[in-house]
Amino acid sequence: MFDPLAGDSGTGTLTIAEAAAATGVSTHTLRYYERAGLMRDPVARATSQHRRYSADDIRWVTFLTRLRTTGMPIREMARYARLAGAGEGNEAERLALLTEHRRRVLERLDEVQRNLAAIDKKIAVYQERIDR
Amino acid sequence: MFDPLAGDSGTGTLTIAEAAAATGVSTHTLRYYERAGLMRDPVARATSQHRRYSADDIRWVTFLTRLRTTGMPIREMARYARLAGAGEGNEAERLALLTEHRRRVLERLDEVQRNLAAIDKKIAVYQERIDR
DNA sequence: CTAGGACCTGGAGCGCACTCCAAGTCAAAA
DNA sequence: TTTTGACTTGGAGTGCGCTCCAGGTCCTAG
Incomplete structure (x- = not known):
């Protein structure tokens, strides 16, 4: 059965399927985006090694979709993610x-x-x- | 040397290179569009078998580029071309x-x-x- | 007569952004 | 304990729209 808290210990994070539902991109694409370096930092994992998306991750992916929808290439999104992941400055x-x-x-x-x-x-x- | 009337007998048609310059699409793409069924009718040929684009062809290709630029898929452009090529009705x-x-x-x-x-x-x- | 250049063809190759596959792991339900 | 199902991975496959290649023809200039 579907259990939103599976391996989550009530920390308010989402599984990849939930993140997909929340952002409107497929689970395939979420993994692809991570591989492509679009996530600033790798997504957190449960002990089961399953991804756990934070509210912040969801907001980030949502912004990524805005860049994509307006035609920014993945390469450039990756550059932006690298900058955003490098912290202030x-x-x-x-x-x-x-x-x-x-x-x-x-x-x-x-x-x-x-x-x-x-x-x-x-x-x-x-x-x-x-x-x- | 470049001769705009080569094999043209003064009929006011354009070679593929000229058509490319006139429409802003590459010669490769002009051939590709024809293969893809986007030209209503096959482009006319000189006795040398070289393509000769009429003013009407140029207008048509220009319109095709408007459809493309606004995101119409090639398949649908082909459908439109088939309709336009079928004459009135x-x-x-x-x-x-x-x-x-x-x-x-x-x-x-x-x-x-x-x-x-x-x-x-x-x-x-x-x-x-x-x-x- | 030869060389150059524009053109021809069918088909292969490319870049992009996914999208899917196969084989495996893990946690929980039956 | 077995089954189920959501998840994991690296890598292959897909669809789109070009873009290019190899080998050939044809015309004109030298």
Whole structure:
């Protein structure tokens, strides 16, 4: 049976399946992200060697998904994770990374919007052709 | 040497290299798109068997790039190309395809914008932490 | 006549981000 | 004690969209 506290001794952590449910990424992907160096530090383990995700881990993964959804490559996320995992002192570098990402996202958004506008025109043409 | 009219007899068509320059996609990709069934009809050939792109082909490829840039998968572009290549009578279906694409693009734009807003907050936090 | 360069083809290779597999471990229920 | 099922691992496989390769043809310039 499913036991949310299995091996957890009531410390409020989540199993990988629960973390997957909480973040919306698959368990496969959670392991993949860890292997790819996206977790700052390796996820904690129960005595059974099973992963135990803290609330902080969940928040981190959630932020990772925001970076992914906006198109940041895994390599760059790994770089950001390395910086974040190194502790204080590199905030400027982290800021630069995020700011540059933001710039690219806005650029891309603009490109998509411009292309969508052209598609909209085509749609209007079909619409009119059909209405007649 | 480069000769824009090579084998062209002045019919105003473009070689694959020129078509690539005109549309911004590589010659590799132009051939790939044709193989993938994205060209409605096979591109015309000179007697040398070299491709000759018409102004209409160029416009079509340009539109294809708009679909691609906005995230339409090649499979769906192929479906659209099949409809467009079949001549008149399926305008409603083409319209539905484009309209559905448009809906998904807007959905995706919204998702990206929401996630970018969350990243912006993080940027603001770093900005403030550094300003102090 | 030869060399160069743009083009042709089928098919292989690549980078990315997962996604899955096989064989094994572990804890708890039956 | 056996079974169940969630988990573990390293590594293989997948789908996508190109991108490139090898070997060949054709046309033009020298």
